[in-house]
Amino acid sequence: MDKPQTNISSMLNSIFGNFISKVTKEPKKLFIIVGLAVLIIVILLAIGKDSPSDVVEKLINYSQDSEWEKGKELIAEETRERYKANGVSEYIRLGMEDLVNFNGGLLDEYEITDKSITSDEGLITVNLRYDDGSDIIMEFNMVKENGKWKVLTFSQR
Incomplete structure (x- = not known):
């Protein structure tokens, strides 16, 4: 039963771990990604609110x-x-x-x-x-x- 969890966790680590390690090595990209995420959240919060x-x-x-x-x-x-x-x-x-x-x-x-x-x-x-x-x-x-x-x-x- 432990093997499927290990396989899933190693798969997730390989997918997201590589992404995170690449982004953190390049702070400029991290800043851009975080900025875009914040902008998207602000836009989504504004949608649906009547002026x-x-x-x-x-x-x-x-x-x-x-x-x-x-x-x-x-x-x-x-x-x-x-x-x-x-x-x-x-x-x-x-x-x-x-x-x-x-x-x-x-x-x-x-x-x-x-x-x-x-x-x-x-x-x-x-x-x-x-x-x-x-x-x-x-x-x-x-x-x-x-x-x-x-x-x-x-x-x-």
């Missing part, structure tokens, strides 16, 4: 599709809890409805016109254009919550 602008766009799109529950998941816990404590949980849904139906006009298009982002807070400015020709500017205050961007508040400017 503040992505979150605002999702909220607007969920509002257009009347997907209130999905939209509420993009709202900061602090805001949801505050509304819940004051007995006005529906304000989030009503705010979402107002994004897409403003004074009788339906949202036709939107454009993010400004971004101001720090490591854990942000302000996204959006121009909303409605099918009746009206435009409004909305500001979305963003906050990072458990590593994810959330909408803290949004209001007309």
Whole structure:
């Protein structure tokens, strides 16, 4: 029973041992390999994380599709809890409805016109254009919550 382990371990040692000994003899190659590994890890960690602008766009799109529950998941816990404590949980849904139906006009298009982002807070400015020709500017205050961007508040400017 000891022979298969010895064979496997000697095989792994011959494969990786040669590689490690070659790389450690050439520090420049080792530095490049480690640098590339770190870069790949950073890129992989960044993939799948929504930016503040992505979150605002999702909220607007969920509002257009009347997907209130999905939209509420993009709202900061602090805001949801505050509304819940004051007995006005529906304000989030009503705010979402107002994004897409403003004074009788339906949202036709939107454009993010400004971004101001720090490591854990942000302000996204959006121009909303409605099918009746009206435009409004909305500001979305963003906050990072458990590593994810959330909408803290949004209001007309």
